[in-house]
Amino acid sequence: MNLLKKCIKLPKISNKGSVIVLSAPSGTGKTTVCKYLLKNMPNLAFSVSYTTRAKRPGEINGIDYFFVDTKTFLKMIKQKKFVEWACVYNNYYGTPKKELEKIINSGEDVLLDIDVQGGKNIRKFFPQGIYIFLLPPSWSALKKRLINRGKDSISQINIRLKNAEKELHYIKYYDYLVVNDNLNQTFKIIESIIVAEKHKRSRFT
């Protein structure tokens, strides 16, 4: 008796990148986590957003953000150049659609550091994206962080706390929750989430 010659085609993992959305109430450490991920994950690119907010010391145009004036930003909205845009604390923020598609088609993952409203909107464009909501270890830890970073006055901190409470209502639009207690641990969890998502059956061809 001979061995069967028939050959079966097996499912193959996709070589397309993923859109990874990371959102969090302010003070949760989102910016630090994003920087750490970008530094330590070789396949991860950052999508540079557009903003109308003032450049902070050390920030570079085209690296941290594309800094544009409100008139230019509103024109780009009309031209539907953003997958999401939002007005936060009187400043506009927007994510350019073309750039995202270019990155994921090249096989790289792209990290989006955006507010909760943006996360909700972007899901319509990228339903297969990876939506992660970062949580502070506790409410009192969040308060402490906002005080300790020394960026804001008490009244500004109170506004951020009120906003954080509202932002928590958007948790339902996210697939994963990660408590940001320890940067290294947070990194490992997010790394695991990305690896796991690549192995979802729905991503195989």
Next chain:
Amino acid sequence: MNLLKKCIKLPKISNKGSVIVLSAPSGTGKTTVCKYLLKNMPNLAFSVSYTTRAKRPGEINGIDYFFVDTKTFLKMIKQKKFVEWACVYNNYYGTPKKELEKIINSGEDVLLDIDVQGGKNIRKFFPQGIYIFLLPPSWSALKKRLINRGKDSISQINIRLKNAEKELHYIKYYDYLVVNDNLNQTFKIIESIIVAEKHKRSRFT
């Protein structure tokens, strides 16, 4: 101005364990992967199945399987003691419900090494379980493995290949696909899947 005193309750990660189901066409290396996972994941327990098949050299009753006769097995089916049971190559295999619940309630994860029919059935009892389908790197690699392990005759290998083809139709009942090319890599991927699943929003309370 004073800091707001209101304290918000944040979502907490569940301390309940997960049911992890690992299935694969024979020759994919499932048993080796399971042994490796059990050895290297501290929070992972193994659910000992019942079987009517003959004990192989080196196997221990209560460790590898509970070896029972067909009469006893059929009685246990009637008593609904299994979350799944199946007859494969003329032998019965069954997973006891009580033991699974005991393990996950204690906070440990439990690994189930079961055939594709079992995987489909167990989902009804544990919809929040983690369902992983292991794939060989290619069809020719599967053939080679079946030949090289030297357990079966050519006619038995042909039966296994025909079954493997049928088993692939069950992929749709699994959430994750892992190509078992390298044991260490397979381990890392499965570890990541488990970590990611723990951080799914639906598992938070």
